[in-house]
Amino acid sequence: xxxxxxxxxxxxxxxxxxxxxxxxxxxxxxxxxxxxxxxxxxxxxxxxxxxxxxxxxxxxxxxxxxxxxxxxxxxxxxxxxxxxxxxxxxxxxxxxxxxxxxxxxxxxxxxxxxxxxxxxxxxxxxxxxxxxxxxxxxxxxxxxxxxxxxxxxxxxxxxxxxxxxxxxxxxxxxxxxxxxxxxxxxxxxxxxxxxxxxxxxxxxxxxxxxxxxxxxxxxxxxxxxxxxxxxxxxxxxxxxxxxxxxxxxxxxxxxxxxxxxxxxxxxxxxxxxxxxxxxxxxxxxxxxxxxxxxxxxxxxxxxxxxxxxxxxxxxxxxxxxxxxxxxxxxxxxxxxxxxxxxxxxxxxxxxxxxxxxxxxxxxxxxxxxxxxxxxxxxxxxxxxxxxxxxxxxxxxxxxxxxx
Amino acid sequence: xxxxxxxxxxxxxxxxxxxxxxxxxxxxxxxxxxxxxxxxxxxxxxxxxxxxxxxxxxxxxxxxxxxxxxxxxxxxxxxxxxxxxxxxxxxxxxxxxxxxxxxxxxxxxxxxxxxxxxxxxxxxxxxxxxxxxxxxxxxxxxxxxxxxxxxxxxxxxxxxxxxxxxxxxxxxxxxxxxxxxxxxxxxxxxxxxxxxxxxxxxxxxxxxxxxxxxxxxxxxxxxxxxxxxxxxxxxxxxxxxxxxxxx
Numbered sequence: 001x002x003x004x005x006x007x008x009x010x011x012x013x014x015x016x017x018x019x020x021x022x023x024x025x026x027x028x029x030x031x032x033x034x035x036x037x038x039x040x041x042x043x044x045x046x047x048x049x050x051x052x053x054x055x056x057x058x059x060x061x062x063x064x065x066x067x068x069x070x071x072x073x074x075x076x077x078x079x080x081x082x083x084x085x086x087x088x089x090x091x092x093x094x095x096x097x098x099x100x101x102x103x104x105x106x107x108x109x110x111x112x113x114x115x116x117x118x119x120x121x122x123x124x125x126x127x128x129x130x131x132x133x134x135x136x137x138x139x140x141x142x143x144x145x146x147x148x149x150x151x152x153x154x155x156x157x158x159x160x161x162x163x164x165x166x167x168x169x170x171x172x173x174x175x176x177x178x179x180x181x182x183x184x185x186x187x188x189x190x191x192x193x194x195x196x197x198x199x200x201x202x203x204x205x206x207x208x209x210x211x212x213x214x215x216x217x218x219x220x221x222x223x224x225x226x227x228x229x230x231x232x233x234x235x236x237x238x239x240x241x242x243x244x245x246x247x248x249x250x251x252x253x254x255x256x257x258x259x260x261x262x263x264x265x266x267x268x269x270x271x272x273x274x275x276x277x278x279x280x281x282x283x284x285x286x287x288x289x290x291x292x293x294x295x296x297x298x299x300x301x302x303x304x305x306x307x308x309x310x311x312x313x314x315x316x317x318x319x320x321x322x323x324x325x326x327x328x329x330x331x332x333x334x335x336x337x338x339x340x341x342x343x344x345x346x347x348x349x350x351x352x353x354x355x356x357x358x359x360x361x362x363x364x365x366x367x368x369x370x371x372x373x374x375x376x377x378x379x380x381x382x383x384x385x386x387x388x389x390x391x392x393x394x395x396x397x398x399x400x401x402x403x
Numbered sequence: 404x405x406x407x408x409x410x411x412x413x414x415x416x417x418x419x420x421x422x423x424x425x426x427x428x429x430x431x432x433x434x435x436x437x438x439x440x441x442x443x444x445x446x447x448x449x450x451x452x453x454x455x456x457x458x459x460x461x462x463x464x465x466x467x468x469x470x471x472x473x474x475x476x477x478x479x480x481x482x483x484x485x486x487x488x489x490x491x492x493x494x495x496x497x498x499x500x501x502x503x504x505x506x507x508x509x510x511x512x513x514x515x516x517x518x519x520x521x522x523x524x525x526x527x528x529x530x531x532x533x534x535x536x537x538x539x540x541x542x543x544x545x546x547x548x549x550x551x552x553x554x555x556x557x558x559x560x561x562x563x564x565x566x567x568x569x570x571x572x573x574x575x576x577x578x579x580x581x582x583x584x585x586x587x588x589x590x591x592x593x594x595x596x597x598x599x600x601x602x603x604x605x606x607x608x609x610x611x612x613x614x615x616x617x618x619x620x621x622x623x624x625x626x627x628x629x630x631x632x633x634x635x636x637x638x639x640x641x642x643x644x645x646x647x648x649x650x
Contacts, residue, residue: 002520009517016505313501316462317563318490318518320483396462400497 010330013303021335024299028339028379029346031289032372036347038285039368041354042278044361049270055191058263059098059231060131061238063091063224063245065258081220082249082257090244091226096237098229101125102221104211110160110204111176117163121154121177121204123211131227139171139186142207150209155186157201175204178215182206234262292339293379300332300387311391312399325392332384333377340376344369408471409571409602410436410459415468417454428454430625431468436571436604441597441636443605443613446622453575455622456606460493460573461485473570490518494564498576500556502548502563508535509544512562519567534562538592554585561592565601572596574605578612584646590615591639615639 014021065082085102092100104123109116122128126141142153154175161170170184182204191200212218228237242260249257304311311324319327351362417429428451436442446452457463458470461477464485470477473492480488489495494515502511513531516522522530535544538558548556557577564572574593578586590612597603597617605616613619614637621629 004524005517012506012510309501310503313497313503314514314518315486316460316489316495317515318486318567320486320518322483323486323518397457400501 006326006330009327010334013307013327013331014334017303020299024295025335025339025342027292027295028289028336028376029292029343031285031292032340032343032376033346033350034285034288035282035372035375036344036364036368037350037354037362038278038281039372040347040351040362040364041360042274042281043363043365043368044351044355046271046274046278047363048361049274050267053263053267053270055133059228059234060133060263061097061226061228061234061241061260062262062266063087063226063241063258063260065220065223081218083221083224084219085221087245087248087258088221088224090248091224091241094237094240094244096228096233096240098227099125099127099131100224100226101128101131102208103128103223103225104208104216104218105222106178106211106215108178110164112164112173115164117160119160119177119202119204121206121211121215123206123208123215125208127227128205128225131225134191135189137187137189139184141186142205146207147209149207150213151207152180152182152210152214153185153207154182155188155205156184157188157203158190159199159202160204161187177204180214228262234264238262238265289375289379293336293383296332296335296380297383297387299335300328300384301390303331304328304387304391307391308394308399308402311394312396312402315394315396316400321392324394325388328388328391329381329384332388333380336376336380336384337373340373343376344372347372406437406439408435409438409440409473410434410604411469411471412459413469415458415465415470417451417458417463418466428625429458429465432622432625432627433468434620434627434630436602438570438602439597439600440618441593441603441605441616443607443616443619444622445606445608445610445613445619447608449624450622451625452606452622456573456575456604459604460495461488486518490515491567492570494567494569494572496557496560496564496572496574496577498579500548500553500560500580502556502559504549505547507545507547508540508551508559508562511548511559512566514563515567530566531562534565535559537565537596538562552585553581554588557581557585557589558592561589561596565596571602571604574603576606576608578607578609584643586612587639587643587646591643594636594639611637611642615642 063083088100088102091097101124105120107118107120110119125147126143128134129136129141136155137158139155141155142151146153156170156175164170164175165173170187173184174181175184176182188201188203188205193199212221226237226241228234238260242256245258245260246252246256251257314324348364351364354360355362413433415429415432416427419426419428432455444452444455454463458465461472464478472488475488477485477488503514509528509531512534513527516527516530532544535541538561540555540558540562543551543555548559551559578589581589593603593605594615603616605612607613614633617633617636619629619631619633620627621631
């Protein structure tokens with residue numbers, strides 16, 4: 001049969017059973033739609049994580065106490081306290097390292113007159129700003145002199161400003177954190193939420209020594225951040241720092257009481273996590289596509305059974321097995337592809353709606369559309385094949401007399 | 404004038420394997436049907452007439468013997484080739500019409516031409532309309548089968564069998580589902596077509612229908628027992644006029 005005739009005949013069959021065709025299509029529409037939505041959510045979160053991490057500074061290196069690997073490795077109970085300023089010095093002495101800052105942190109209520117707000121206070125070096133790629137909106141950062149004097153000065157984030165000061169200018173004002181008064185000398189430029197939903201503006205930066213000695217009275221540091229001399233040097237820097245710290249802690253691979261991670265590694269870790277999550281979501285969505293495919297197979301079986309006499313007739317008037325096969329296959333593909341096209345639009349719409357209601361970023365890539373489309377064409381061929389083959393193999397004599 | 408044989412069969416045999424038993428449906432049948440003939444094949448059920456028609460209609464192949472349709476030996480042909488023969492040389496009319504439901508008369512009539520890639524869409528439609536005119540359905544071109552009487556539906560089926568201009572039309576109990584009046588109308592139509600030169604082979608078990616053809620071949624137990632050529636063909640339209648008018 002000529003292609004145009006094939007289309008005509010299949011279209012006719014589809015049109016004659018509008019409701020049935022639509023319901024069958026619905027399975028594919030939902031399947032494809034959900035695959036596309038899930039891919040869009042996955043891609044969206046991946047992209048936003050990427051951009052945020054690179055915003056944080058791609059040459060940043062984070063050193064934390066404790067083992068990066070937990071499974072099967074014994075963790076020293078005191079590992080959380082295993083890092084001190086000695087580690088900071090060791091990191092500073094590394095060739096590939098540009099700047100270093102220890103971090104000690106404490107969370108608690110911050111009070112200003114009758115207002116209070118829960119926030120986190122970070123005790124850091126002045127270099128912290130550069131390492132973290134943070135900017136000052138107004139005022140100034142504390143200096144080395146503030147560190148050596150354990151001054152009670154603070155640079156605060158936008159959230160803290162909003163909640164404690166409203167529209168007032170906070171510079172020069174005093175806030176209290178755990179009953180210690182701090183004078184505000186600077187305000188940070190807003191950074192917004194990070195990928196994990198954490199408010200990056202709800203911070204109070206204070207000289208390292210002030211938090212360590214005055215607030216917490218501890219001798220260790222919570223973590224260390226450093227910046228590599230350049231982005232390219234980040235990898236070498238990680239290696240160098242690891243080796244230097246191993247020397248200091250007399251540890252070796254597998255039982256290091258610390259972990260060193262560059263942003264690039266963090267990026268890979270986070271990306272792989274989101275990728276696994278995306279794969280999971282898509283797999284679940286894929287199951288609905290599969291069920292849609294089975295729906296097509298089911299309806300094609302019904303159709304072949306129902307139209308047995310028609311098949312017999314078509315064969316009697318000159319339809320070859322091949323023609324019958326193609327006719328039913330075209331019908332199946334027609335349903336799946338039309339469903340696929342509608343599903344693509346439904347998927348795009350669903351992604352947009354998801355973003356609208358949840359603020360999750362969604363990105364629809366051309367490849368996801370293309371893949372979904374082809375998967376559904378293949379679904380049509382795959383699930384349409386067997387019923388079509390059954391139709392094509394009918395004996396016209398038997399089919400013509402089928403009741 | 405030498406008449407051209409449309410159908411030539413010689414010592415045709417057909418056997419079926421049913422379980423352990425071999426059923427011999429046709430035990431060696433020979434005859435010729437010439438161009439312009441109107442032949443009825445009669446026989447009780449089990450006489451082999453259905454098997455006969457399936458083989459003649461190229462829907463089935465004989466176990467042994469010769470079958471030539473319009474000069475083509477059919478026994479060696481592949482299934483696809485048989486489909487092509489059916490498409491180009493044969494018209495079928497069935498007892499139960501076998502029209503496509505919810506499909507107009509035109510679309511039903513043009514169906515065989517869908518499988519002939521030499522015929523364009525426009526020509527297809529034109530030929531379908533011509534065929535429908537020929538069977539007297541020019542007023543019903545866009546009707547669906549469920550809007551037509553049984554007789555009209557069978558006319559659509561006849562139009563469908565004519566649309567590819569076949570060398571022979573096979574009718575399988577084509578009047579079996581119709582009352583006497585409609586049966587005679589249909590036979591009248593077949594007689595008209597035959598007068599216009601169409602070769603018709605008509606399977607029936609009704610003797611009054613058989614007498615409206617020119618020749619009857621009677622099968623019994625897989626063999627030809629009688630081959631009657633009628634001297635006087637009963638005119639279907641005359642018979643129709645004789646029928647008492649009912650409401």
